[in-house]
Each structure stands twice: as structure tokens, then as C-alpha cells.
Amino acid sequence: MRVLILGVDGYIGWALAQRLATRGLDLYGVDNFFTRRRVKEVGSDSVLPVPSIGRRLQLFRGFYGRGIKFFRGNVADPEFLYSVFKEAKPDVVYHLAEQRSAPYSMIGLKQANETMVTNLVSTINLVYAAKDVNPNVHIIKLGTMGEYGTPNIDITEGFFDIEFRGRKDTLPFPRSAGSWYHWTKVHDSNNLMFANRLWKLKITDVMQGVVYGTEIKEIEKSRLFTRFDIDEVWGTALNRFxxxxxxxxxxxxxxKGEQKRGFLSLEDSISCLTIALEKPPKDGEYRVLNQFDQYYSVNYLADTVREVFRELTGKDARIKHVENPRVEAEDHYYNPDHKKLYELGYKPSGELKKDIKKIIEDLLEYEEKCKELKSVIMPRTYWRKSSGL
Ligand SMILES: NC(=O)c1ccc[n+]([C@@H]2O[C@H](COP(=O)([O-])OP(=O)(O)OC[C@H]3O[C@@H](n4cnc5c(N)ncnc54)[C@H](O)[C@@H]3O)[C@@H](O)[C@H]2O)c1
Structure with a gap:
């Protein structure tokens, strides 16, 4: 089977490639190093060492005995994406290649536009390339649980049954995102749904929770680290804590820290994405999977990191509530469904405390690098102050 990973140089893409290499699949990868560049722009870097792509690919081939055929380019460039499709002829394509930072999209108009245009265009390019070059390809697209927002009712997986003024229908669950970035994922979902209606493309739209962790099983052995960001723009909650x-x-x-979100470890994210490939939707189906293990409040995660850090090092970490840079409910109802992946065979890999211990151990190994980045960890991007021209 031929598998194309758009965004193979990223946090999830590099780990996913390692899992798929162990399944004997033919791997193709695309990246334009957007994340590497933009992370540098905010004065940050990956804490775990990420060599040049040439070196990465060489080490990958050396360890797994099979390579990734790599194409450097922008998924938002249609000629480039069509040419990749023609050469790779993928049976499955993972679309991970989007601007993925909510704070980045909220810095100002320039970043908002860049996020809006490149994310939406990349997905439109993908569905056109699929339709024209390989209409049987299975598209696995990464969206986010953040598309749903935090409604005061239970959240279903993609669609819900409604009765209104005496009539019934099954409709997309209402989306209510909280940053320009999250809205791009909502618009992508709408575009994917429409492409499916038009051309019967086979699509899995993944509503993924926040991913945490430094390693998956394969990385423990290969030591071919994936990137790990801790700054306020590119790092996510638990990793930064x-x-x-x-x-x-x-x-x-x-x-207040009572915001609740779905979280999952990198290991579980990769397991779920592999299940999505191995248990595809039916031909012509658009399916939505809510992909997270548990939902936690931010306060619970902060307390747990503090507890594990104390157990591991004997030192105390302070918790300090800071002014919320985001515009969001800080205490709310949250009860999203996440049944479908379990029905397809997903079993969570571990437990939160063990995963946090592993993150802290890896960070302690690269403590000097963490300290170099100390000045970019605390929040400075305030949603309401997003700058214009
Ligand atoms: N990490 C999370 O917690 C999380 C949670 C929910 C959803 N997601 C989604 O999963 C996907 C992957 O996330 P990640 O954490 O691995 O992000 P990442 O930024 O580490 O990886 C994305 C990769 O895609 C590349 N890329 C971006 N735009 C590109 C373009 N136009 N052309 C070619 N390459 C491009 C980047 O250079 C990067 O290597 C994203 O779509 C993200 O929105 C991530």
C-alpha cells in the first residue's frame, strides 16, 4: 500500500512515518518546513533534537531498512500537489500539513490571513488532486476537537439527529471555534463534506484532541525524535506545563483553569491514525472520528504535572494562574462522544502520570536546551490585542 504523509517533518507526521514503516507500507512524504521557520521566528526551537531533513531521512532508512520518498514543497501550491499525486499514486493520504497554532493565528492580521488562506487552499487542492488523479484514495484529514467549541450540551461525532418544528433531520453538529486557526478547521470540514457530496471521495475527518508526549514505542527504540515545542505560540498545554x-x-x-479539553498521548494519536488507515470508511463515505482519550481540566493537568515532577525530582513546582490571553469560557460543561475509534479497536496505551513522567525525563535530558528557551514559554499573545495593519 502506498501512503503519502503531507507534513511528514512535523510532530505527528514524523512519529506516524515511523509507525507505518513497521507495517511494511511504501511511504511518501511532503513538507515545506513551515513549522521549523515559524518556530524560529518567535525565538524558539524544538527542545528535542531535529536534524536536517536529509539527515533525518538517512537515519530513518538506516534504522527501518526502508525509506520515505520525500518531496519538498507547499501543499497550498496546486501544481506541486498534483505532481506529487501523479508520482506517488497514493492509496491513502494523511493531511497534516497545515498551520497548527491557535496563538500564531491570533498574533495579527498577517498571521490570520496566512493561516486562513494556506490551510483552506491546501485542503481544496487535496480534494481536487484526489478527484482528478486518484478518486479512490482514502483522505485522512486532521481537524481538531476545538471545532466544536464548548457548547452546553453533549457533543456527538460529526453529525446529530434533530427534531425542529415537527420535522426531523441528521445534520452536522454545530461548530463554534475559538481562534482563526480553529475556524480554518471548521471551514476545511465543510469543504471536505461538500467534496464528498460532489465526487464521493472517501474521507476520514479526524477531530483530534490536544496531543501530548515526546515518544511512541518506535521512537523509544530508534531515538529518531520528533519535534517538541514548549514556547507559548507553538507548544500545547500539557507539554508546556x-x-x-x-x-x-x-x-x-x-x-480560572476550569477549561476542559480532550487530550491524548502521541502514542494514542498514532494508534488512532493507524486504525483509521486499517479500518477505512466505505467507498464514497465521509466519516468523522472524535479522537481523544480523556478530557481533563487545565487545573487537573497542572496539578498532575506538579505531582509527578515532585515524585521524580523531589522539587516543588509552583502553580500560578495568569490572565487568560484567550477569549474562552473558563468554567463550562463538556461531554463529547468518542465511541467510534473504540468500536474500530482503539485501546488507550497508558496512563497520564506515566506519560507525564516520560515527558519530564526526556526534558531533563535536554534541560540546557529548555533553559535556553525559558524567555519564550510564558504567554504574550493576547487574542483581544491581535494587531491589524
Ligand atoms: N499537535 C496537536 O496537539 C494537534 C491537535 C489537534 C490537531 N492537530 C492537527 O494535526 C496536524 C499535525 O499537527 P502537528 O502537531 O504535527 O503540527 P506540526 O506543525 O508539527 O506539523 C505540520 C507539518 O506540516 C508542515 N506544513 C505546514 N503547512 C504546510 C504546507 N502548506 N505545505 C507543506 N508542508 C506544510 C510543517 O512544516 C510541519 O512539518 C495539523 O493539521 C494540526 O492542526 C494537532
Whole structure:
């Protein structure tokens, strides 16, 4: 089977490639190093070492005995994507290649436009390339649980049954995103649904929770690390909390800290994405999977990081609530469904405390690098102050 990973140089893409290499699949990868560049722009870097792509691919082939055929280019460039499709002839394509930082999209108009245009265009390019070059390809597209927002009712997986003024229908579950980035994922979902209606493309639209962790089983053995970001723009909640503890900064829940979100480990994210490939939707089906293991409040995660850090190092980490840079409910109802992946065979890999311990251990191994980045960890991007021209 031929599998194309758009965004193979990223946090999830590089780990996914390693899992798929162990399944004997033919791998093709695309990246334009957008994340590497933009992370540098905010004065940050991956804490775990990420060599040049040439070196990465060489080490990958050396360890797994099979390579990734790599194409450097922008998925938002239609000629480029069509040419990749013609050469790779993928049976499955994972679309991970989007601007993925909510804070980045909220810095100002330039970043908002860049996120809006490149994300939407890349997905439109993908469905056209699929339709024209390989209409049987299975598209696995990464969206986010953040598309749903935090409604005061249960959240279903993609669609819900409604009765209104005496009539019934099954409709897309209402989306209510909280950043320009999250809205791009909503628009992508709408576009994917429409492409499916037009051309009967086979699509899995993954509503993924926040991913945490440094390793998956394969990385433990290969030591071919995936990137790990801890700064306020590119790092995600739990990963940043661990880094704050390691460098001696306070752990900073935003506002009241009772925001609840779905989370899953990198290992579980990769398992779910592999299940999506191995258990595809029917021909012509558009399916939505809510992909997370548990939902936690930010306060619970901060307390757990503090507890694990104390157990591991004997040192205390302080928790300090800071002004919330985001515009979001800080205490709310949250009860999303996540049944479909379990029905397809997903079994969560571990437990939160063990995963946090592993993150802290890896960060302690690269403590000097964490300390170099100390000045970019605390929040500075305020949604309401997003700058214009
Ligand atoms: N990490 C999470 O917690 C999380 C949660 C929910 C959803 N997601 C989604 O999963 C996907 C992958 O996330 P990630 O954490 O691996 O992000 P990442 O930024 O580490 O990886 C994305 C990769 O795609 C590349 N890329 C971006 N735009 C591109 C373009 N136009 N052309 C070619 N390459 C491009 C980047 O250079 C990067 O290597 C994203 O779509 C993200 O929105 C991630």
C-alpha cells in the first residue's frame, strides 16, 4: 500500500512515518518546513533534537531498512500537489500539513490571513488532486476537537439527529471555534463534506484532541525524535506545563483553569491514525472520528504535572494562574462522544502520570536546551490585542 504523509517533518507526521514503516507500507512524504521557520521566528526551537531533513531521512532508512520518498514543497501550491499525486499514486493520504497554532493565528492580521488562506487552499487542492488523479484514495484529514467549541450540551461525532418544528433531520453538529486557526478547521470540514457530496471521495475527518508526549514505542527504540515545542505560540498545554516545571517557571493555567479539553498521548494519536488507515470508511463515505482519550481540566493537568515532577525530582513546582490571553469560557460543561475509534479497536496505551513522567525525563535530558528557551514559554499573545495593519 502506498501512503503519502503531507507534513511528514512535523510532530505527528514524523512519529506516524515511523509507525507505518513497521507495517511494511511504501511511504511518501511532503513538507515545506513551515513549522521549523515559524518556530524560529518567535525565538524558539524544538527542545528535542531535529536534524536536517536529509539527515533525518538517512537515519530513518538506516534504522527501518526502508525509506520515505520525500518531496519538498507547499501543499497550498496546486501544481506541486498534483505532481506529487501523479508520482506517488497514493492509496491513502494523511493531511497534516497545515498551520497548527491557535496563538500564531491570533498574533495579527498577517498571521490570520496566512493561516486562513494556506490551510483552506491546501485542503481544496487535496480534494481536487484526489478527484482528478486518484478518486479512490482514502483522505485522512486532521481537524481538531476545538471545532466544536464548548457548547452546553453533549457533543456527538460529526453529525446529530434533530427534531425542529415537527420535522426531523441528521445534520452536522454545530461548530463554534475559538481562534482563526480553529475556524480554518471548521471551514476545511465543510469543504471536505461538500467534496464528498460532489465526487464521493472517501474521507476520514479526524477531530483530534490536544496531543501530548515526546515518544511512541518506535521512537523509544530508534531515538529518531520528533519535534517538541514548549514556547507559548507553538507548544500545547500539557507539554508546556512539563517544560515550565523543568526550567523552574511557574505552571500557568490560563484564568480560572476550569477549561476542559480532550487530550491524548502521541502514542494514542498514532494508534488512532493507524486504525483509521486499517479500518477505512466505505467507498464514497465521509466519516468523522472524535479522537481523544480523556478530557481533563487545565487545573487537573497542572496539578498532575506538579505531582509527578515532585515524585521524580523531589522539587516543588509552583502553580500560578495568569490572565487568560484567550477569549474562552473558563468554567463550562463538556461531554463529547468518542465511541467510534473504540468500536474500530482503539485501546488507550497508558496512563497520564506515566506519560507525564516520560515527558519530564526526556526534558531533563535536554534541560540546557529548555533553559535556553525559558524567555519564550510564558504567554504574550493576547487574542483581544491581535494587531491589524
Ligand atoms: N499537535 C496537536 O496537539 C494537534 C491537535 C489537534 C490537531 N492537530 C492537527 O494535526 C496536524 C499535525 O499537527 P502537528 O502537531 O504535527 O503540527 P506540526 O506543525 O508539527 O506539523 C505540520 C507539518 O506540516 C508542515 N506544513 C505546514 N503547512 C504546510 C504546507 N502548506 N505545505 C507543506 N508542508 C506544510 C510543517 O512544516 C510541519 O512539518 C495539523 O493539521 C494540526 O492542526 C494537532
Amino acid at each position: 512539563a517544560a515550565q516545571a523543568v526550567v523552574g517557571l511557574p505552571i500557568t493555567p490560563y484564568g
